[in-house]
Amino acid sequence: MGIQEQYRIEAAELLSSGAVKLVIGYGQGSTPDRRRPVFIRSAEESKQLLLDSYCVANLSGYLVPEGLLSDGKSVGVFLKPDGIRSVNILTAEAQVNPDQVVIFGFDIENGNTKPLSGRKAIDFAPLIESMKSTGLSPELQHEADRLEQMSASERFEYWKAQFAKCIKCYACRQVCPMCYCRRCIVDVNQPQWVNTSSHTLGNFEWNIVRAFHLAGRCVACGGCDRACPVNIPLRLINHRMSKEALDAFDHFAGESADQKPVLATFRQDDPETFIL
Amino acid sequence: MSEPFEPKIVAFVCTYCTYAGADLAGTSRIKYAPNVRIVRLPCTGRISPMFILKALQKGADGVLVSGCHPGDCHFAQGNYHARRRWTVFRSLLSFTGIPEERIKFSWVSAAEGAKFAELINDVTEQIRDLGPFEQYQELQKVIETQSSY
Numbered sequence: 001m002g003i004q005e006q007y008r009i010e011a012a013e014l015l016s017s018g019a020v021k022l023v024i025g026y027g028q029g030s031t032p033d034r035r036r037p038v039f040i041r042s043a044e045e046s047k048q049l050l051l052d053s054y055c056v057a058n059l060s061g062y063l064v065p066e067g068l069l070s071d072g073k074s075v076g077v078f079l080k081p082d083g084i085r086s087v088n089i090l091t092a093e094a095q096v097n098p099d100q101v102v103i104f105g106f107d108i109e110n111g112n113t114k115p116l117s118g119r120k121a122i123d124f125a126p127l128i129e130s131m132k133s134t135g136l137s138p139e140l141q142h143e144a145d146r147l148e149q150m151s152a153s154e155r156f157e158y159w160k161a162q163f164a165k166c167i168k169c170y171a172c173r174q175v176c177p178m179c180y181c182r183r184c185i186v187d188v189n190q191p192q193w194v195n196t197s198s199h200t201l202g203n204f205e206w207n208i209v210r211a212f213h214l215a216g217r218c219v220a221c222g223g224c225d226r227a228c229p230v231n232i233p234l235r236l237i238n239h240r241m242s243k244e245a246l247d248a249f250d251h252f253a254g255e256s257a258d259q260k261p262v263l264a265t266f267r268q269d270d271p272e273t274f275i276l
Numbered sequence: 277m278s279e280p281f282e283p284k285i286v287a288f289v290c291t292y293c294t295y296a297g298a299d300l301a302g303t304s305r306i307k308y309a310p311n312v313r314i315v316r317l318p319c320t321g322r323i324s325p326m327f328i329l330k331a332l333q334k335g336a337d338g339v340l341v342s343g344c345h346p347g348d349c350h351f352a353q354g355n356y357h358a359r360r361r362w363t364v365f366r367s368l369l370s371f372t373g374i375p376e377e378r379i380k381f382s383w384v385s386a387a388e389g390a391k392f393a394e395l396i397n398d399v400t401e402q403i404r405d406l407g408p409f410e411q412y413q414e415l416q417k418v419i420e421t422q423s424s425y
Contacts, residue, residue: 160415199415266357
């Protein structure tokens with residue numbers, strides 16, 4: 001029995017026994033190689049669930065909408081390891097109650113899906129611990145190294161060319177499980193911090209602010225990178241922030257549910273090499 | 277003949293230490309470079325990275341952020357939180373190509389009037405050497421000249 005069949009049966013059992021009120025998983029998308037989130041509320045519907053190597057989206061963001069978990073009932077959700085890390089962060093930031101999240105864990109290796117054992121975020125702690133050392137893919141690492149070696153003004157020109165493409169659709173924000181603010185800073189107009197029209201300077205500011213707000217929170221699910229209609233390499237900038245949090249503060253985003261958010265805590269002996 | 281370049285520097289300072297330090301420099305009649313515009317805030321913890329971006333957007337050539345020494349914060353921890361935020365923000369600016377040398381961070385206590393004056397003079401000279409931040413300011417000019425925005 002494949003993992004897809006196994007998880008369909010488990011989802012149907014959990015739904016019919018009332019252990020969960022909803023299962024968030026993947027269903028058929030608009031093209032054969034796309035998967036779209038489906039929200040399964042009854043055992044019969046669970047045959048819509050698909051699980052294959054196209055299931056790459058991080059579904060943890062669908063746990064956050066207000067009122068979903070307020071009735072105390074549990075919700076099942078299909079998550080890859082990055083999504084499980086997101087649940088840990090959302091727990092640490094008091095956005096979800098981990099007891100109400102039932103995880104259908106899976107991972108994709110060489111185009112094959114494999115199940116991960118465990119139902120609660122805490123069951124996956126050893127797996128997440130082992131992810132700490134995994135870096136970027138070789139191509140992205142090469143690109144990141146190339147950027148690091150540039151001079152500041154070359155890097156500025158690189159990002160200027162990238163951000164000039166931005167159309168401020170905010171797809172990167174909408175897709176991100178970490179961007180749950182009810183009022184995003186770009187939607188604030190008193191004062192208007194970030195220009196809303198999509199000229200290069202405003203795009204610069206928006207992308208800097210977005211990356212800053214994800215510092216030490218991004219789990220590199222790659223959702224923003226895939227969502228970007230103009231292919232800005234957002235993964236690179238997110239990775240740079242994660243690296244800084246790890247190097248300077250030994251903070252690996254989503255390592256556990258009781259981890260304090262990196263910028264909401266401090267140590268007296270934090271590094272301060274740059275302060276005059 | 278064009279006028280010599282005078283850098284515009286915005287200083288975000290906390291009211292309990294650096295602003296008092298600046299006050300001491302003033303009452304002690306210590307002369308320092310007039311290129312700095314001081315913005316007084318309750319604490320370095322109040323200094324959002326948005327302020328730094330806004331200052332650059334509005335034409336600053338350099339930004340100085342200054343507050344109480346670690347352990348001296350009026351609110352006990354504000355500067356520790358700020359320090360973490362700066363560490364991350366500084367590396368982000370650097371990665372996007374905004375030169376780190378234009379954004380300065382320092383601790384100046386209420387008793388360090390002389391240090392404040394010296395700091396302002398040093399920072400002003402360093403920014404003067406770097407010249408105007410044309411790369412960034414050109415982007416702002418585009419907005420101002422194109423009415424379609």
